[in-house]
Structures are given as structure tokens and as C-alpha cells.
Amino acid sequence: MKFIILSAAVIFISLGCNSYPRYKTGPPVTPEDKSSDKTVLTTNEFIRFGQILQNYLGRPYPGNSKYRQGMDCSMFTFQVFRDFNRTYLPQKATDQYKEGIEVPRTRLRFGDLVFFKTDRSGRITHVGIYVSGNDFIHSSSSNGVIISNLSETYWAKRYAGARRILK
Numbered sequence: 601m602k603f604i605i606l607s608a609a610v611i612f613i614s615l616g617c618n619s620y621p622r623y624k625t626g627p628p629v630t631p632e633d634k635s636s637d638k639t640v641l642t643t644n645e646f647i648r649f650g651q652i653l654q655n656y657l658g659r660p661y662p663g664n665s666k667y668r669q670g671m672d673c674s675m676f677t678f679q680v681f682r683d684f685n686r687t688y689l690p691q692k693a694t695d696q697y698k699e700g701i702e703v704p705r706t707r708l709r710f711g712d713l714v715f716f717k718t719d720r721s722g723r724i725t726h727v728g729i730y731v732s733g734n735d736f737i738h739s740s741s742s743n744g745v746i747i748s749n750l751s752e753t754y755w756a757k758r759y760a761g762a763r764r765i766l767k
Contacts, residue, residue, distance in 0.1 A: 641711075641766060646710065648684065649680075649684050649710075649711060649766075650710075650731075652680055652683050652684055653680060653729065653731065653737050656671075656676060656679070656680065656737075656745045657737070657745050657746070657747070658744060658745060658746075659671060659676075659739070659744050659745040660744040661739055661740065661741045661742070661743075661744050671739055671745070672739055672741075673693060673726050673727050673728065673738050673739045674689075674690075674691055674692055674693045674696060674727055675691065675739070676738065676739040676745060677689060677693075677696060677713060677727050677728070677729060678690075678691055678696075680729060681765060687765060689765070693715065693724050693725060693726055693727040694723055694724045694725075696713060696715075696724075696727055696763070697713075697715050697724045697727075697760075697761070697763060699713075699763055699765060700713065700763035700764045700765040701763065701764045702761065702762070702763060702764075703761075703762040703763060703764045704762075705750075705759070705761075705762065708730045708762055709730065709764070710730065710731060710732055711729060711730065711764075711765070711766040712729070712730040712762045712763065712764050712765070712766075713727055713728070713729060713730075713762060713763045713764075713765060714727070714728050714729070714730050714736050714750065714759070714761075714762045715727050715759075715760045715761050715762065715763070716728075716755065716758040716759055716760055717758050717760045718758050724760055726738065726758075728748070730750075730762065731747065734749050734750045734751050735747050735748070735749050735750075736748060736749075736750060736755075
């Protein structure tokens, strides 16, 4: 019995000291270039942008309130960017989709515009602003300005792309 245990210990020790490298060999692997993710916004500007978004939460969709003027999705994004830094976006979601630079879904960042195809036309028909954690703020026809999640079945099926306006 001692011989079996001693043999097993020798085998395990010799395997631990084998000549296989612990780390990959070959050409060095460089990290993915994330220079396009760098921003020049200051912390105060991020806070101010967030406050502007918060001020619109709960705003009704046009025609859903007789007490407060409503706004559709593209008017919401138009007004947010106008209020923030006097960036004047086009007033239609299809035209806003042509602005800024394209952003892959895996690289979404606070303030990016997210676009959807919500009808059978195949055109961009809805827009919102990405906030974080897969959440975006937008003007919903049923609930006004709300926060939704890109992973919700409805939005995930209709996601069309994103554009970066804030540099």
C-alpha cells in the first residue's frame, strides 16, 4: 500500500514539474484598442447630462396629457442634446441614425443613441439614449419618458444599432 501511495505522489510531483509552459508562447497578444471609447467629457458634464435626462422622466407622449406638453422619441433626444451642449439633431429618428459614429452594441456608453425598427417598414422608427447596465431612456407611446432595458424581449428583437454623438 505504501508503494502505491509513494508512486502516486512521485507521479503527481513529476507532472507538476513538467516542461509545459504555464503561459502562452508565441507572439505577444496586445489588448484590444479602446481608444475610440475615450471621452473628453468631464465628470461634471456627465452629471449635468444625467440631470437633464432625469428632468424628462415621466414626461408624457404627445396627446396623452391635457396638462403637460408631450414629446415623441426623436423630439426627446433632440431636446436632451440641445439642452446639454446645443447639439441640434435632426427631428426624425431615421435622420438621427445618420448622425455621429456607429457603435457596436458591446461598446455602448452613457449618452449613445440606440435605435429600433418597431414596425414592418424595415426603417428606423424609434430612438432612445443609453444610460448603463443595458438600460436606456426613451419616450414610450404608452408611458411617456421611461427607462427600459435592451434585453427585454420587445426591444431585443427590434434593436437596429447605436450611434455616438457625445465625443
